[in-house]
Amino acid sequence: MKKIVLMMVCMPLLFTNCASMFTKSTYPVAINSTPADANLVITDKKGNEVFVGKTPSIVKLKSSSGFFSKAEYQVKISMDGYADRLITINSSIEGWYFANILFGGLIGMLIVDPATGAMWTLDTETINATLNPENGSDVSLIIKDINEIPQNERGNLVRLN
Helix, strand or coil: CHHHHHHHHHHHHHHCCHHHHHCCCEEEEEEEEECCCCEEEEEECCCCEEEEEECCEEEEEECEEECCEECEEEEEEECCCECCEEEEEEEEECHHHHHHHCCCHHHHHHHHHHHHCCCEEECCCEEEEECCECCCCCCCCCCCCHHHCCHHHHHHCCCCC
């Protein structure tokens, strides 16, 4: 009888998995841009497009790209008249994964959490990208004293008040 009770107590410790129980393998990432309504393309580390749309968007991305393989994404935000923005989203090891050492057992650490992707977490929750005008579109303002302007150019000045 003692052996049966001991087995019943030990079995959950051997066959559970901490990261899978306390975290997830897909994360929402909010992507915003200024100006809004920019083109948005997200590719994975193999170059496959995983999302195509417009900003603002909330995109669900997997934290894993396979067994024991963390995900990495390239986010391209573009709009006519503005320079493209490229932003990388990386994954890192989920802290709960190491709780398998104490609570989850070897099956959770070596099979379940790596297979489900729960051993990884995305490093980015929100992207707020400001698009810069392309070269030639920049407007600059230079303030000069009236005495610094040559006499022959003063005829082009416009009085503001």
